[in-house]
Amino acid sequence: MKDAVLMRLATTIRGRRAAGADKSYTRQLLDGGPKRCAKKLGEEATETVIAALSEDDDAFRGEAADLIYHLLVLLESRDIDIAEVLAVLEGRTGMSGLQEKASRRETADRT
Numbered sequence: 001m002k003d004a005v006l007m008r009l010a011t012t013i014r015g016r017r018a019a020g021a022d023k024s025y026t027r028q029l030l031d032g033g034p035k036r037c038a039k040k041l042g043e044e045a046t047e048t049v050i051a052a053l054s055e056d057d058d059a060f061r062g063e064a065a066d067l068i069y070h071l072l073v074l075l076e077s078r079d080i081d082i083a084e085v086l087a088v089l090e091g092r093t094g095m096s097g098l099q100e101k102a103s104r105r106e107t108a109d110r111t
Helices: 004-018 025-031 033-054 057-077 082-092 097-110
Strands: none
Touching: 004 025, 004 057, 004 082, 025 033, 025 057, 033 057, 057 082
């Protein structure tokens, strides 16, 4: 099942906390904390957009994979489990994007 890849990758990233920083790029990112991880995610997002606009599907796939990896690293740096994010997505399933945005505005207006 291909969607299990996401969960396996998140588990691997969590395990990298115990790896030596000299042997693990993920550990180096995590050692930099959320700020470094967020900066790297931003760089990868830009590269993903550029690849999408270039119309090179292989480059776009690669950059999209990098973006997902770096998002998982940032989530790990903040101790947020990917399952929590997936639960938010699940809660939005069956709702149009317009409905979902309106419900977020209503919630924000109440606070």
